[in-house]
Amino acid sequence: MKESKVKKEKQEKGSWVTYRPEIKIVDCSVRDGGLMNDHKFEDGFVKKVYDTCVSAGVDYMELGYKADKKIFSPTQYGKWKFCDEDTIRKVVGDNKTSLKLCVMADAERTDYHTDILPKSKSVLDCIRVATYIHQIPTAIDMVKDAHNKGYETTLNLMAISIVQDRELDDALAALAKTPVGTIYLVDSFGALYSEQIKDLTLKYLKAMEGTGKQVGIHAHNNQQLAYANTIEAIICGANRIDATINGIGRGAGNCSLELIMGFLKNPKFQIRPVLECVQETFIPLQHQMEWGYNIPYMITGQLNLHPRAAIKIRASDKKDDYVSFYDQMIEEE
């Protein structure tokens, strides 16, 4: 697959028979999937995903959040909402593999000074700071904190489809001056089309030019475009790719790991362990919880809305009442 047609950065261009070694995959199955069950996955499930990532040559695995226990009760949420060091080590030990581990830290919902340990005391490799546009100052402080503690960092600027151009330009200029390693384009509502992904990826790359920072892509499948938009971002130069096994994730889910592995040609990526994991673990799990493309998600995606109303209707006895849902969404516009 031709992994790059736009050569804005110094990076090597992939061709139909070569590949771009800079491209790294982040598996978000446990973190994004955890949004469906309040992060109450059993250790065996997390271990299975971990083993799969190791075998498949995935570069990073995201385990959950570092949520503030003063805001979120540990009696209400599962342990992968907090990702205490002990919780993680119980599954991965000292992680003597080439797979790097990361967690997400939400701006304004994380007691980062306390809960993010110095790197020397943690098996984690990377802190991913998630932020809305108005939280950027807090997010930058979190990036600096994690960087100073010795971690790789990413900044995931969410809900980009409702951010105005001027604010985005300001934010990117500010982020370019921070020590963050990767800036993510996040299509939280699954609302963006390929041309918008292209324009945004190029904008992010331009804003980071000369800083050595990478651009990442995190896509949702509300309009069945998560994989296609991920490819588009790669073609434009994004090198950090979020995906999940079988597309697991809240609502319409994410870009499937097995799909993106079919596109990338780096021989270190192995699709077979992913297929095995889908077959043995994710297909049975789908009998207990629903994720993936569905018409209510398509409707919120088309309208550039948060999928919460679609998630709600899919959990109700009106889950296939598309017309009422459409009428309701149009009325609220």
Next chain:
Amino acid sequence: MKESKVKKEKQEKGSWVTYRPEIKIVDCSVRDGGLMNDHKFEDGFVKKVYDTCVSAGVDYMELGYKADKKIFSPTQYGKWKFCDEDTIRKVVGDNKTSLKLCVMADAERTDYHTDILPKSKSVLDCIRVATYIHQIPTAIDMVKDAHNKGYETTLNLMAISIVQDRELDDALAALAKTPVGTIYLVDSFGALYSEQIKDLTLKYLKAMEGTGKQVGIHAHNNQQLAYANTIEAIICGANRIDATINGIGRGAGNCSLELIMGFLKNPKFQIRPVLECVQETFIPLQHQMEWGYNIPYMITGQLNLHPRAAIKIRASDKKDDYVSFYDQMIEEE
């Protein structure tokens, strides 16, 4: 949605708030869906799709095939495999609507001289000739026959992902000289990526330059790219768009009509009747027959193979045995 960034032809460019009126939608639900049940749909189902297309502002509806009864037995296949004039009229009457009707005629499987009536005796508006690359001479004769009988025509060149460039160039040059109205890019195996769709659409457009012919796109969803690739073809200049309600179609199915209607901004297209039809007719139908994206189709798509092996395994008791299927496909490569 920006419906065109490449302006190779004289056609108007769409913008984010305007639309390209030349874009026409062809609903293939009954024809492509019929490949799953040997075209044994009941009249009520076909009428429901017909009424939906009329209400939704769809431009064309494809009813089935004009198969040769000497080759395909009417006792084995349903009536929509043959689309006799009486069969069609029983559902659509004289079709006093703006919806145009079409059928598909396969090269070497159609007794076209006999079975395609003069336009004056038929409620059909358009004959879609489907052909593999080696059948082009027959297909051209079929196009001429239909054209001379008074029909609009399209030529659907199938399995393009395994056709060599030189042969394709020859075929396009030959087709440019025929009276055919539209040449279709058909990704039969759901194997093409957006960059290939772009290159091919531009190639088709260039070959047809100055002839007034349109280029069409017929995509399959094996890699969850049917909608994305349809958008890509539209952006490059394709104006004839095949889609099906709820993505119905053999195997991984087609580009969903409700998805593409969310992208196109022409106010004549109405998504609500399509949602109603999905809810009332297609969701119940999905309890009887399976279509849509699934991992075995992904595997054949990634390997650029006909989906027949995937269709077979999905109909067996090993339908979720992805690893064995993958091993088998790799071995056969």
